[in-house]
Amino acid sequence: MTAMSMVQAINSALDCTMGRDPNVLVMGQDVGYFGGVFRCTEGLYQKYGAHRALDTPIAEGGIVAAAIGMGVNGLRPVVEMQFADYIYPAIDQIISELARLRHRSGGEFWAPVVVRAPSGGGIRGGQTHSQSPEGIFTHVCGLKTVMPSNPYDAKGLLISAIEDDDPVIFFEPKRIYNGPFYGHNAGGGRARTWAEHPAGEVPEGHYSIPLGKANVLRQGTEVTVLSYGTMVHVAEAAIEHSGVDAELIDLRTLLPLDIETIVESVEKTGRCVVIHEATRTSGFGAELVAEVQEECFWHLKAPIERVTGWDTPYPHAFEWEYFPSHERISDALRRAAACD
Amino acid sequence: MTAMSMVQAINSALDCTMGRDPNVLVMGQDVGYFGGVFRCTEGLYQKYGAHRALDTPIAEGGIVAAAIGMGVNGLRPVVEMQFADYIYPAIDQIISELARLRHRSGGEFWAPVVVRAPSGGGIRGGQTHSQSPEGIFTHVCGLKTVMPSNPYDAKGLLISAIEDDDPVIFFEPKRIYNGPFYGHNAGGGRARTWAEHPAGEVPEGHYSIPLGKANVLRQGTEVTVLSYGTMVHVAEAAIEHSGVDAELIDLRTLLPLDIETIVESVEKTGRCVVIHEATRTSGFGAELVAEVQEECFWHLKAPIERVTGWDTPYPHAFEWEYFPSHERISDALRRAAACD
Amino acid sequence: MTNSVDGAAVSAYASKLHIPRASSRPGETSDFQSLAIPPAGSLRQPPLDVSPQDTADLAHGMVRVLDDEGRAVGAWAPELTPRQLRAGLRHMLHVRAYDERMFRMQRQGKLSFYMKCTGEEAVAVAQAMALEDGDMLFPTYRQQGLLFVRGRPLVDMMCHCISNAGDNLKGRQMPVFYSWKQGNFFSISGNLATQYSQAVGWAMASAYKGEDHIAAAWVGDGSTAEADVHNAMLFAATYRAPVLLNVVNNQWAISTPQSFASTGTTFAARGLGFNIPSLRVDGNDFLAVYAVTRWAAARARAGHGPTFVELFTYRVEGHSTSDNPAGYRSSDEAAAWPLGDPIERLKQHLVNLGEWSDEQHTALAAELQASVAGDWKRAIALGTLEDGPHWPVESMFEDVFKEIPEHLRRQQEKVRAKS
Amino acid sequence: MTNSVDGAAVSAYASKLHIPRASSRPGETSDFQSLAIPPAGSLRQPPLDVSPQDTADLAHGMVRVLDDEGRAVGAWAPELTPRQLRAGLRHMLHVRAYDERMFRMQRQGKLSFYMKCTGEEAVAVAQAMALEDGDMLFPTYRQQGLLFVRGRPLVDMMCHCISNAGDNLKGRQMPVFYSWKQGNFFSISGNLATQYSQAVGWAMASAYKGEDHIAAAWVGDGSTAEADVHNAMLFAATYRAPVLLNVVNNQWAISTPQSFASTGTTFAARGLGFNIPSLRVDGNDFLAVYAVTRWAAARARAGHGPTFVELFTYRVEGHSTSDNPAGYRSSDEAAAWPLGDPIERLKQHLVNLGEWSDEQHTALAAELQASVAGDWKRAIALGTLEDGPHWPVESMFEDVFKEIPEHLRRQQEKVRAKS
């Protein structure tokens, strides 16, 4: 076990899989010689060569298309989008091709491509370096969608994603690349780097965390909190702040969703709050609410609330007001807990 | 008043607005000389000229980008996507640019672009001529999303969309372009063409239906049914078939959503079923369920169910098994009505 | 201010916007006379390692081998045995017989949709013959000829087109969107041009693995406008991918003339801007198409990277069974097309060589029609579109993912319970 | 099978994939000596209605006016008065002073981010001076010089960069993503290249309305890879839109060398493939940039359609304040750049003309630094990033739509209730 930041854990996952399988390569803008603007591919070019840590032109659609062709020809490309906000030029290749290929060809062709994309706000990136578009991808049948919340999970999930024969969209919450984050009024005696956090202890070798399994981070009796990525930590802090005895579930994989774990918890608590950074309307939170209310209707003692980013672009100057804050989460938890 | 199909009503909306405002133009693949593969722009080239019924290269991204530039320069372009399935190459320009321009420029720039896109299945179009991607667009702040269910609404809503200073994504359910459709086992004594249907009576001149207002098509006491587009008619038939006294709401505009009308109805009926063709997971139905359960929780007597397309691509041979059928809708209505 | 266009319209602006013209519109005479068609045999064949800029004459000219008398002339005349030539002729006739049959079956309601390649048969047939079996094909819906050369059973193609129980695509795709893994024929997408840049990725993987297989991709004139074509050319040139990038310029994209994509020059010229050796070839000249494809494939295999080829041809029929070309082009255009019919031209060449006769030709056409009719019977014996048998309905939940996840399994159960 | 790359790696394949090279990597010497730089004055100026293919020499060559002695030579030497030249010099110096100040302020934590254009000042300044005020500009983040020429108050630019109460973008955008409607300067997007094809639409609308205004758009060398650039060129050529399409080739795209986008030829050459007259110009030569821009603008205004211009220059500093170029290129590259510094070159020309002196230059630089310092004080007096005052938080709900819809009004109420 070594202390790793999420960046290092991702790098280690890439290194492990590249070392084991010559068909694995990483590709994207600035990922080769330089090692990526967030440093996730650092050293891979030097270790595995220019063709396996492949710098590409700035053409997201071309990158994913090339990765699909490579995947069809037996490789396992791991594509880096420099920011999740720049995934849209590739979305036709992702939705119409990558997600559909196996089905439309009756199982003849498929492309085991992973698309990694740093997502989410909190780094003063303004509206084009802060988006959380995961909800869109969960609406696309044929894609798996993953978002880890800590280094240990990031490595284990990324290895699973690379070894999976289905395409995976892998969102990396960039706000917590280098340390956990608990909301605007940070810390409060909590870990500031991953080295101080238990989930920053990461095995150096190969291991994997299965896709589709959620993680119950905190047991509780009053409310079930569903979240993923950066917001898991904010939720954790908010739960303590609220005094509500909440059960916190880190979804880890959004699709396929671990509905069993969720239902089990909500049947116990009878209340549910859903938290994400993405804009509210038609975000993945809507799907969670819809599923939970359908599955657990007869157990619910309170309306399921969503605490999310507002339905506006992510504003440079008002990051903290945009982000679901302790206050907003605590309020929702207390409102839920008050219902009976 | 004249009997018009939905195609004719759309054509009439374009003609009316082009006649009143020289800044309105239509553009897209085959929309000029030929009049569009679905004939929606027939005659406009001959009447208004090649620059106002503008044939374009087959580059959806380029078309929307050009339309944005035109919109910034004072025009009101109405873009036709040949099929909604082909909107993805334009999605970066729609999401990152069209939707965000007014906000990011502090209100300095905007582009009043309408993107029309024939959507939905039921014409043996297979997976790339049948998709219903409306849910994705409702997750994008800055866009209005509309889907009419009949000729009268189509014309009135399209005129509103064109005259609106915000960008509008206007989905046209192509299955009902030329007549209503009630599900697989069609008709049952019902109208087969729009000429036989009251909503096929359309004024020739200018009128508009405000965006953001739903239409209560059928009063009922037991269950509220929320739907839009082709499924409105299938729902209508299924309601009769089911014997459940349902209230049927045609949303018409998905965003902004007429939540008031919905809440009023669900508070009355205490039950709600949501129907759409699009794939289930993270579809717009999820947002509807999430909103309704949050707003009406204390009135609900039954879980809100979604009856939707399956989470698979739209299959050529199994259209009717994919489509939400009478049977599936009736079952959901009866299940809901049975709860108390 | 008024502005009259086509003698009818009135608008408030005096528009200065340039709008490209069509080769003809209904009632007009086509402008094909103005096409500059170089004589057969007039262009040189450069070395395999030619520099891209040195192909400018080939990109702006047109490689042609068969002259008006059906003789093979000039540096591009390929070494093809009479046997090979006859095989090519046979494939082209077979494709045409198949197209005609399937079109008729669509008109009778047995298929939901169909697309012919009439007049363009030489493109796919000659190109497939010029490639190796291990080369991967990324076609559009108008290269059915590739399947004929690679030996796909017609019954299988028909089963796909009618979505019956014998359809290797399990009823999921519209007719003509074939896929055939065994024949290295990539699954055709409904989304235009997406395969073009994927082909480049496939070729990059081939080079990555140190293999010799190349990829070949096709796109229509209209589809060159899609961003994927730009991506393909950029990536192919950047990584010198072993790929053959073809543009089938059949002059029309549904109702839209090639002038809305060609920017007033040849499509081949676009390749020069990406520093890719580029050629235009007479697409109705079986020998020229074969020769250019051989040359490009040899370049790729020798490590010289991509070649960009425009195949100049004409879409003789409507775009598809849903189309009505009389609505947007003069009905005499096909007849006015100056490059003739590929089958007639190859036939004339073989007859000239003394390797073929009118009688043999008529007999072969009849034989192939009969064989297609027989295939059709065998196909519908395995099921029809309307009445089946089809794949089981629940099979639609398979292949969305490699394994069916729980939420899909639950949906599948609901369908199974009903059926 | 083993495969050693960079003396380190081991893999199972012997890869044949070609990977483009960089002009240098840390520890290497740059290969700029191998650049073919034509002498100043050696290229002809064609007529405004030149056919695209007749610009091949200009697309592969390089228009240069200032020779090594600072003389303006050849057919492209523009008619500029000493007064105009001094104005250009002043603007460039002003931009540089501004960049330096803002960079330092970022290092002190007053800005979240900043991007300099050091070494590339001639591009935006000369081009803005060559255009008319009514022409619409669609820039990238590296054409801040356009704002200086158009007269935007620096205080306003600074207020934007620190998202304070004086920010015309209401705190919504990251620094340097300016927008200035009054100056016909389009809102800069964070998404590379999207503005390029929008500019073409804007120009199409100008032609549609019969107006004479043209559009000008910029994109970086790396960004030419984006599909929007393809779309822009295709639409501009198809409709002969009155637009000037510029590529600022500053050799780097963050850590990625231009060789990952140029396909081994000039960027200007790409324009020829779209049948657009195309030129490459020495981007550090104020006079050449001015002359080429004038010529292209005159072409567009005369109805001859688009021009594609590659501005050959060098990004002297890091990509942005988040970047560290020492990690990916030799530290001596900027010094080895063969086309010099645009400010020094214009200064030398003016001194040669007897219209400028070292003393004047030093004094002007000092004056501008002081003026920028004063502007900064005025800007922070209106609010700072960390402490405000900012726009009211609730203002983030405005301008999502023209009118705030009900669901956003409810969200806004929640924020208002808390603040």
Ligand SMILES: Cc1ncc(C[n+]2csc(CCOP(=O)(O)OP(=O)(O)O)c2C)c(N)n1
């Ligand atoms: C992305 C996308 N946009 C639009 C269409 C609709 N469409 C199908 S075929 C076609 C015309 C294609 O013309 P061309 O590329 O010239 O090929 P051809 O049909 O002539 O062989 C169009 C516009 C599509 N299938 N995909």
Ligand SMILES: Cc1ncc(C[n+]2csc(CCOP(=O)(O)OP(=O)(O)O)c2C)c(N)n1
């Ligand atoms: C669509 C998109 N992809 C990626 C990025 C990230 N990015 C920002 S600047 C940049 C490099 C651009 O290089 P170039 O076009 O040469 O312009 P320069 O910075 O040299 O002026 C990249 C990759 C982005 N902003 N947008």
Ligand SMILES: [Mg+2]
């Ligand atoms: Mg065509």
Ligand SMILES: [Mg+2]
């Ligand atoms: Mg650059």
